[in-house]
Amino acid sequence: MGGTTSTRRVTVEMEDEDGNSVVKISESMAKRLAGESSAVTKIPRLEERGYLPSPPAGSYPSGISQQEHVEELRRIEEYYRQRQQALEQRDKELFSLTKEKFENALNEVEAKFVYVLKT
Numbered sequence: 001m002g003g004t005t006s007t008r009r010v011t012v013e014m015e016d017e018d019g020n021s022v023v024k025i026s027e028s029m030a031k032r033l034a035g036e037s038s039a040v041t042k043i044p045r046l047e048e049r050g051y052l053p054s055p056p057a058g059s060y061p062s063g064i065s066q067q068e069h070v071e072e073l074r075r076i077e078e079y080y081r082q083r084q085q086a087l088e089q090r091d092k093e094l095f096s097l098t099k100e101k102f103e104n105a106l107n108e109v110e111a112k113f114v115y116v117l118k119t
Helices: 027-033 066-113
Strands: 011-013 022-024
């Protein structure tokens, strides 16, 4: 998907022999602009090709029931929710530590290189 590049070309010339502005396009481009179809294939939708967005009722992986499937999904969601909370907490701790180190380095630079001018 999206791995091929388009080979269609459009040539734009600023002036023709008479000095008029002209844009030259291919015949197939003119037909497409006019609304005529020229060997353009319609890509079928997923539903038309037999793909369904969710499994049909009663058919779950490994022969488990719908209730077991729902419970497993809840366990997985809870696991990732807890994991996300732990990562957010770690992020807060790292931010706090980094902020503290930055402030210390800033104070050190100010102490070494910033002089207050006496008037």
